Amino acid sequence: MRTELAADFLATPEGPRADAILRSCVHCGMCNATCPTYQVLGDELDGPRGRIYLMKEMFEAGKPNATARTHLDRCLTCRACETTCPSGVRYGELLEIGRGFVEDGLKRPWLERVVRRWLKGVIASPAWLRRWLRLGATFRRFAPKRLRSLIRRPEAEEPAGGTGEILLLQGCVQRVMTPETNRHLASLLTSRDLSVRTDANEGCCGALALHLGDVDDGRTAMRRNLDEVDWRSADRIVSTATGCGVTLKDYGHLLADDPFHGKPAHEFAARVHDVAELLADFSFDKRTDIDRVAWHAPCTLQHGQKIAGLVERLLTDAGYELVPVRDPHLCCGSAGSYSVLQPEISSELRDRKAAALTEHGPDAVATANIGCQMHLADAVDAPVLHWVELLR
Ligand code: SF4
Ligand code: SF4
Structure with missing residues (x-):
């Protein structure tokens, strides 16, 4: 694609990166075929090719606009478009630049600003999330319908600590909503003679702010973790939430231009493993109460981390029957804070995904990200579990 980006934008660190990505797109439109929002809305501008074009227009004009x-x-x-693209266009990186450009140059209406600030303040802070969930659980019936499915009583807090070669980052939402997943992973690793520890100084990985286009806040969260968490003494770093894992693996790239944190960020990211990568060389037994499983691969695992087939192999080796699932590449609509900010599209995608997952009557649905797990639990009758909880 030919580009003539505004000189001011080209002079920023993001400008040349955006230019190179835009030029790699040949505008073939193959990515539209696997884009969930294009499938639901049928509008060219709600597919990756249209969005790429809108970003090019913005960067050429040197200012953001409300349509984009x-x-x-x-x-x-979800980055399904990246998996499909034959030209290797780094859409996720371009979107991150585009969203940052919009947030920096175009003020949102006050209500949107309040909701976004609230999301960043609450979801990224386990202490605040606990308080809000306790309050929400008391007044659940008065909450807006679209928020009710997200309101549950929080689990008791797990003390952080221990000694070990594997650092388990507990995740802001994961540790509040389903701490048993982290507990179970720790027991699996211990049973294989691997020692695990957690760190009381762990903060948000930065994924939520990045999702909301606030690159500065995201990078601040990353620097804080690099400075305050004792990660240097860990051989490997793991998170049971693939939404966090994909961002943790990207620290090196996201802080590449930081003169102080760039190198540590790169070293940190090299130690991050997905749970499936950590468990790949071990074998496990299955639970006796579940035989047939529908597997939902979160976008952050299959498109973000480009890990496909590994969880399926571990579950099958353990003795589970994996039922066929239609359109496994499609997002369930959870997508971080998306279910709160875009409730109609999110609900439509969730219902489509729930129908695909339950078509062959599984005993349970398994996934790998707390966002997907909570989102789907509302629409699926079978239990929705993190896949590590299926291993014994
Ligand atoms: S992003 Fe890739 S698949 Fe989509 S239009 Fe560009 S080159 Fe084609
Ligand atoms: S990231 Fe997902 S929703 Fe966004 S354009 Fe790509 S395929 Fe569509």
Whole structure:
């Protein structure tokens, strides 16, 4: 694609990166075929090719516009388009630049600003999330319908600590909503003579702020973890939430231009493993109460981390029957804070995904990200579990 980006934008660190990505797109439109929002809305501007074009227009004009913002807001950041693209266009990176450009140059209406600030303040802080969930659980019936499914009583807090070669980052939402997943992973690793520890100084990985286009806040969260968490003494770093894992693996790239944190970020990211990578060389037994499983691979695992087939192999080796699932590449609509900010599209995608997952009557649905797990639990009758909880 030919580009003539505004000189001011080209002079920023993001400008040349955006230019190179835009030029790698040949505008073939193959990515539209696997884009969930294009499938639901049927509008060219709600597919990756249209969004790429809108970003090119913005960068050429040197200023953001409300039309581009609307269509970028509707993007799930699922990156299915990246998996499909034959030209290797780094859409996720371009979107991150585009969203940052919009947030920096175009003020949102006050209500949107309040909701976004609230999301960043609450979801990224386990202490605040606990308080809000306790309050929400008391007044659940008065909450807006779209928020009710997200309101549950939080689990008791797990003390952080221990000694070990594997650092388990507990995740802001994971540790509040389903701490048993982290507990179970720790027991699996211990049973294989691997020692695990957690760190009381762990903060948000930065994924939520990045999703909301606030690159500065995201990078601040990353620097804080690099400075305050004792990660240097760990051989490997793991998170049971693939939404966090994909961002943790990207620290090196996201802080590449930081003169102080760039090198540590790169070293940190090299130690991050997905749970499936950590468990790949071991074998496990299955639970006796579940035989047939529908597997939902989160976008952050299959498109973000490009890990496909590994969880399926571990579950099959343990003795589970994996039932066929239609359109496994499609997002369930959870996508971080998307279910709160874009409730109609999110619900439609969730219902489609729930129908695909339950078509062959599984005993349970397994997934790998707390966001997907909570989102789907509302629409699926079978239990929705993190896949590590199926291993014994
Ligand atoms: S992003 Fe890739 S698949 Fe989509 S239009 Fe560009 S080159 Fe084609
Ligand atoms: S990230 Fe997902 S929703 Fe966004 S354009 Fe790509 S395929 Fe579509």
